[in-house]
Amino acid sequence: MMARAKRVPGAPGALVPIGGAESGSREPVTLGRFIYESGGPGCELVVVPTGSSDGDTGARYREIFARLGARVVHLVDPRNRHEANDEQMVALVRRASGIFLTGGDQYRLAARLRGTAVGRAIRTAHLAGVTVGGTSAGAAVLSSQMIAFGKSGATPRAGMVTLSPGLGLTARFIIDQHFRQRDRLGRLLTALATYPRRIGIGLDEDTAAVIRPDGFEVVGAGAITVVDATRSSARTPRHPDRQDPISIANLTLHVLAHGATFDITTRTATPPPGTSEA
C-alpha cells in the first residue's frame, strides 16, 4: 500500500480532497493515501497551512506526514498576497511531489493565493503530474467554483450558500466537506442549482476522493455523496426570499463507501468490491 503510485506521463496529478477530521483517526488512511499518491515513502511534500488561523497547524501536519514516511516536509505559509509572490516559496512548491492544503477558512485561503506566484505554481505543478491534497477548507478550495460559506440543512434554499472562485484545479466538481457531520446536502444542492454541469461531491469526515481525469475513487471511513444535476431542473419563486425552498427535480444521487469508484465520462458509479446486494 505504501508504495509509489504510477504516474501517467503528461497527465495532471491526482487531487485528494478529504472531508476533514482525518488526523484524529487512529489509522489515517486518507493521509496515507495522499502520501502514496505523492510518490510514497521518501517523498518531498509542501504543506500550506494558510487557511488556518491556528499557528500550530503546519507543524502538526509536518509531524503527521513525517510519521507516515515523507522524507522532507516544507511549510509554505504566506501571511499576505505579497509574500505569496516570494520566489523561495515558489521554489519549494516546484520541488514537491505532493502539496497539501490544511483546513481553516477556504475564503481566506483562496483570497491569499489566487493570482499569486504561489497559487500559479500549485496549478502548474498539478498539471505537470504533482498530487494536490487538502482537508476541509483545503478540499473545498481545489475547485474553480467553491462553496465559500453556507447554512446547514438538507433542503436547498435560495440564500443558503455563497459561491466564490477557488484555486481552479478542477472545473468538474464542487466539493463540500464535513458533509454528514454538518448536514450540508441543502447547500450543495443550492450550489448545483447555479452550476448544474458540475458534479457535487459531499465528503464525510475522514473520507477522501482520489480524483483523476477519468473519475474518482472513495477512500476512508465515511462515504461520499455524489449529486449529478445534469438532467435536473431547478425552480425558484419569481421573487425569492432567502428562506424559500428551491424545487429541484431529477437529481441523480449516489452514496459511495470505501473502494467505490465514479466514472466521470459515463457518470456512473461502481460499488466497492467485496460487497453484496443489500
Added chain:
Amino acid sequence: MMARAKRVPGAPGALVPIGGAESGSREPVTLGRFIYESGGPGCELVVVPTGSSDGDTGARYREIFARLGARVVHLVDPRNRHEANDEQMVALVRRASGIFLTGGDQYRLAARLRGTAVGRAIRTAHLAGVTVGGTSAGAAVLSSQMIAFGKSGATPRAGMVTLSPGLGLTARFIIDQHFRQRDRLGRLLTALATYPRRIGIGLDEDTAAVIRPDGFEVVGAGAITVVDATRSSARTPRHPDRQDPISIANLTLHVLAHGATFDITTRTATPPPGTSEA
C-alpha cells in the same frame, strides 16, 4: 380555499402526513389543508393523540381544529389494546370525515392500534373516502412499513434504522418527518436499501404531502425530499458492522416546495406554478 374538497366516489380518501411542528406556525396551512380535505368548515373530526405521552396533546389539537372551522372534534385515545377494541371508539371513527393522528412515538402508536377494532376502522374509513392526516409520528405511522427509530446523518449506515409495521394505509411510500431539521436522509436511504420499490418521502417541519392514489402535492413552508430507489442498487460489506456506510448508486432525488406535485405512475415531479428556472 376553505371550501370542501371534491370526493371521488369509490376512491380512498387523501392521506395528509405532516413533518411536525405545524402548530407553532402562525398560519397552519398544513392543518388548514387537512380540514379542507376532510370536508371543510363544519366537518366532524376524530383526533387520535395516542402516540403522545403528553396528556394535553388531544385537547390542544381539538382547540386548533375548532379554531380552523371543524364543527365537532372527538378524541379517540385508547390507553391499551383492550380499549382499542371499544365499540364506542369505533363508532366515533366511523362518523368522522377526517381522522388525525398526533405526534409522539410511532412505535407506541402502531403497537396500540395495529390489529385492533379502532385500527381496522381507520383503514376501512380511509378506503371508503375519509381523509387521514398525521403529524410527526402520526405521519410516519401511515405506511405499511415505517421507520420506527433511527440515527441522524446524511450517510446511510447498515444499522442506523429500525423498520416495523405501521397502520398500512399506503404501501407506496416510506414517510419520514422533521426531515431537514433532524438530518434524516441517511436513515431514509437505509430504509430504501431494504424496500427499494417504495418511494421515500422526507417531510420538513410545517410541510405536508397531500397523497392521492395517483401521486401527491406539496403544501407548506418547507420542502419534501423524494427519493426514488427503483433504478438503484445498494451494496453492503459482506459482514457489515452497524457503522459501515452502505453504497447506493443511481438514486433519483427530487426536492419539492409548496405547490409542486409528484406523479406516482410516471415517477416524475412537476415544479410549483409561478416559479422560474433558477
